[in-house]
Amino acid sequence: MRERFYRFMAGRYGTDQLNRFLSIAAMAAVVLNLFLRSPLLWIVSVALLIAVYFRTFSRNLQRRRAENEKYLGTKKRVTDWFGTLRDRWKMRKDYVFFRCPSCHAMLRVPRGKGRLRVTCRKCGAAFERRS
Ligand SMILES: [Zn+2]
Known part of the structure; x- marks a missing residue:
């Protein structure tokens, strides 16, 4: 069988x-x-x-x-x-997550640091962002 x-x-x-x-x-x-x-x-x-x-x-x-x-x-x-x-x-208490406005890569910045100048690691686009 x-x-x-x-x-x-x-x-x-x-x-x-x-x-x-x-x-x-x-x-x-x-x-x-x-x-x-x-x-x-x-x-x-x-x-x-x-x-x-x-x-x-x-x-x-x-x-x-x-x-x-x-x-x-x-x-x-x-x-x-x-x-x-x-x-x-x-990590939600320590970081703010958002997408890069030019390449849509996921980025994070430390929370509560005021306005930050962010440079995307993927495409190099620079912009300002509240943290
Ligand atoms: Zn980007």
Whole structure:
């Protein structure tokens, strides 16, 4: 039985981080739907499960890897964004955060120092800013 399964899975993609995420999303949708009882959410959870099985048994390894890479890139951007937000929250008493008016880079100055002349580290634009 075990050997038959291995033979069946030979050349197939298997699982990855994207599949793990889709499985958790499907489970969350199922649990949420115990309370909401929405036909749309039911369709979503079934579609997610179908996607997980399709990707697991897929023989198009290149395509599945590309999807996973894309997912990992997006996940990193999201976690980085939340990380930055958390850092800013921790430093909120000591610094004022704002965007550079010319290149939109995130900048910070010490809080409570009055009017400051700020030079953007990224683009070199200079401007005044209340802290
Ligand atoms: Zn700038």
